[in-house]
Amino acid sequence: MSDPLPNLIEEVVSAPLTGESDSVANMMLEEDASDIALLLESLPVEQRLSVWSEVPKHKKIDVLVAMRGDPREVLIDATDNDEWLQLFTDMDAEVLLELADSLPDRLVESALSVMNKQQRKYFQDASLFSDNQIGHWLSHEVLVLPISAKVRDALRLIRRNVPDLTDCIFLVNRAGHFTEAVKLTRVFGAPEHLPLVEISEEYIDVVRVEDDSINASRLVQRSGFSALPAVDSNNTLLGRVDMVTASELVNENYERQVMSSAGMDEDEDLFAPVRKSAQSRAVWLGINLLTAFLASWFIGLFEATLQQVVALAVLMPVVASMGGIAGSQTLTLIVRGLALGQVTKGNRNALLQKELRVGGLNGIIWAIVIGIVASFWFTDPLLGVVIALAILCNIIAAALAGVSLPIILDKLKIDPALSGSVILTTVTDIVGFVAFLGLGTLFLL
Known part of the structure; x- marks a missing residue:
């Protein structure tokens, strides 16, 4: 610009x-x-x-x-x-x-x-x-030749026109089924009488038109080719998916996830009418309000404890905040892994164990730090022990929720980027408050 x-x-x-x-x-x-x-x-x-x-x-x-x-x-x-x-x-x-x-x-x-x-x-x-199917986004500017074509035929085709983002000629049989791909760089300098199949690629990924558009786009991005052939269930060549289209689809999906995490639409206008903007955001605020009331109800169960030990009310935000941050870190990692296809049934248990160990280690470290600070602040060592134990419990619970929630939501066909953070915050708030106030009731009264 x-x-x-x-x-x-x-x-x-x-x-x-x-x-x-x-x-x-x-x-x-x-x-x-x-x-x-x-x-x-x-x-x-x-x-x-x-x-x-x-x-x-x-x-x-x-x-x-x-x-x-x-x-x-x-x-x-x-x-x-x-x-x-x-x-x-x-x-x-x-x-x-x-x-x-x-x-x-x-x-x-x-x-x-x-x-x-x-x-x-x-x-x-x-x-x-x-x-959300890649067949919706195909490009039909494709260099195609029959399987029997020779280098001279390829050179003649290239002289007529080479579409943007084209590095291969696709070979098809008489029925139009995709069979081979030949890189343009191999055509140049090859003997004109040589059959193209003799200089074809050993392997090239193929996109199925019914595939998820994001998964197919990532396949293109990882392929090392400018575009991949797109075929139907009969292996008939219908078009191609090029790198620009793939990158645009992936970028749009990322933006959608970022906006969804705040309950907003990625297409929303900066200067949309006030009523329309307020309406689109009101639902999310209402959901958040319900979860906040739920957390408040749990706090209300310990009203007598709070009246007698005011220090607990002062320190409650610390417990909730530490759990929320720890959980959001794990949640973000898992949501990204699900989007990239890295989290599967085969590795999720190992991933859960690893995150629980990370949560345990961080929980112990920060529980000690916060416990010491609270002990000196309120001159009450027992209060320091209570908040230390609550912090440890909440960070471990946050790790567990951060791994399991997005996997469960994904199985239920609910976008974990959209609703995962709200549910996670509710879980860590409730666990943190119940652990902290419950231990406070047990040890301090």
């Missing part, structure tokens, strides 16, 4: 809505669609619409594709029907698939009506898969 984003935002927001500054206008002519998309997402709605009207028409579709769902819909609603007919010219199936969830049905139909027959078929085939 030619000018730093904060400077452009300041310039647009402070400029009159009737006309844009020279630097912003130049930026829209020179910069990538992704940079323009980022600027538009960063602007209040009025300024966003004003800048959108100045975006060159040949860039508008690419800008919409690069934007998040909610801010994109604001611009779609503000675009005239007559302008859409111009924007849809030369649109391919892959771009329409990116926008289909945000476009009204009538605009999707308009876009399909100006597509050629092949692109319409690609779109219809992709629509048979959900957006």
Whole structure:
């Protein structure tokens, strides 16, 4: 981006809505669609619409594709029907698939009506898969030759066109089934009469179109190839998944998990209407309130103890905080492992044992430290023993919950990144309070 984003935002927001500054206008002519998309997402709605009207028409579709769902819909609603007919010219199936969830049905139909027959078929085939299946996101720009082809045929094909992110020619049999892959670097310099199968790769991973899109994308990222062939259940070659598509899907999934951990949608607009934003967040606040009341109820069971030993009330946040932090560390590690496919039935017991040992070691160390501090602070060695034991119990419980909760939620088909942290906090709060106040009742009264 030619000018730093904060400077452009300041310039647009402070400029009159009737006309844009020279630097912003130049930026829209020179910069990538992704940079323009980022600027538009960063602007209040009025300024966003004003800048959108100045975006060159040949860039508008690419800008919409690069934007998040909610801010994109604001611009779609503000675009005239007559302008859409111009924007849809030369649109391919892959771009329409990116926008289909945000476009009204009538605009999707308009876009399909100006597509050629092949692109319409690609779109219809992709629509048979959900957006969490890799078959929804295939690229059809593929170099393909029959299994009987020779080096001379490959050179002729390469001279005609090589799509971006292409490092292999895929070989198929008469039925269209994928059989081999030949790297372009092996074609150059090889004798023209040599059959391509003789210089094919010993092994290349294959993506199944019904596979989970994130798992398939990670397979592409680890493959060492720019793209992998995508096949159906009969091994028929349908397209490919390239590195850019794979990286975008993985990045979007990561952002989704980060936003979900706070109960929010990754497509949420920075400048969404107040009512809509409040409504989307209210549910999560309500769930948190229920868990807070549950923890408070457990505290209420020890009301008499708290009235007689005020020091316990002062130190309660320490116990809850230590358990919460220890648990969140383990939870984050396990959620990442589940997302990467690293946590399985075969290694989860070993992982649980390891995390319990880590929790035990950290629990002992910090229990001693906090126990000594509490003893000197309140001049009561027995109080130090009570909080030390409570800290140890809570950190071990946090390790146990941090491993088991995401695995259980994953089995129940509930996103552990979305609900794991709330449940974990409730568990560590309750265990910490019950252990601390229960031991306080036992030893101090």
